[in-house]
Amino acid sequence: MVSFGSQVDFSVPHLKIRGLNKFYDVQGQRLHALKDIDLDIPKAQIVGIIGKSGAGKSSLLRTLNGLESIDTGSILIHQQNIADLSHAELIKTRQKIGMIFQHFNLMSAKTVWENVALPLRIAGYEKTEIEQRVNDVLKLVGLEAKRNDYPSQLSGGQKQRVGIARALVSEPEILLCDEATSALDPESTANILSLLKQINQDLGLTIVLITHEMQVIQEICDQVVVIDHGEIIEFGQVWSVFSDPQQQITQELLNLEKVNLPFELSQTVDQNNTTHQILKLKYASESKSVPDLYDLLSGFNSSIQVYYSQVDTIQQRTIGSLVIGNRNLEFDLNDAQFEKHHAITQLEVIGYAQSAH
Secondary structure, X not given: OOOOOOOOOOOOOOEEEEEEEEEEEEOOEEEXXXXXXXXXXXXXXXXEEEOOOOOOHHHHHHHHOOOOOOOEEEEEEOOEEHHHOOHHHHHHHHOOEEEEOOOOOOOOOOOHHHHHHHHHHHHOOOHHHHHHHHHHHHHHXXXXXXXXXXHHHOOHHHHHHHHHHHHHOOOOOEEEEEOOXXXXXXXXHHHHHHHHHHHHHHHOOEEEEEEOOHHHHHHHOOEEEEEEOOEEEEEEEHHHHHHOOOOHHHHHHOOOOOOOOOOOEEOOOOOOOOOEEEEEEEEEEEHHXXXXXXXXXHHHOOOEEEEEEEEEEEOOEEEXXXXXXXXXXXXXXXXXXXXXXXXXXXXXXXXXXXXXX
């Protein structure tokens, strides 16, 4: 199997998007689906695009291989603007971009081998080369023994492996994944994500995936793009965005708002009944140097109660969330005497407890 795109300059973004706008005409109204998108996608990285339904994820993905035209702006692949390409040049460029679909899009009357071979047959490749390439990718995805089976004989995970093999058989440099695991059970999802990670590492492919599942982003992505109402609202390394989300929508996607506390929160202090100041704290550190909880909270210099805790490991970093109760009602986050631990990335007062014990 060829190591795809091995002569690409890694210092230049593989995909460079500038000022991208996309409009749709819907029932007589003009819908602004993508709004001034600026994005650099590095070579050989896995970049996840996440957002709620209708946020613009699919529109953005489909512009990257020319399936959707753009109204203004540019998309450069290896510094070549795809909007400037002729029809023949666009077809040639699309051959460098593989696509994996949510519902597999396999032809039921063709075998696994025939489904994978189809793009090469359409492109007019010689029979011997088709045979070699199809055999190579079937081995890569672990489906050599299924080459003569039909899609109806396969599990969901196996069907998606066929879809991946079909996307890889043209030896692309970029792999686009449209909700590639959302139709799968948890075990199949884990296997497909592991396969995509292996493909990224072994073949050096740039992978761009859209998903509504934060777990997918956490498992395999290097960087995450959060999109909302057609705009990129956050972008960065996964561990950084997860440890200190800046936008409300990102916190909602991370389910950070769904913390069940054993008391009602008040936004004001009742001198007679308020017992605790309630704070939300997030921290991040290298996995080899996980902060001691006592050390993390020692700067408060008062009795602390922990009401919620969550810890994840992302990109060799430990990411933690705490909701804590502080008995010192006069505590001020901006007090010069407060020594915030270096691992703390976010700290805010979210309310006051009237009946915490």
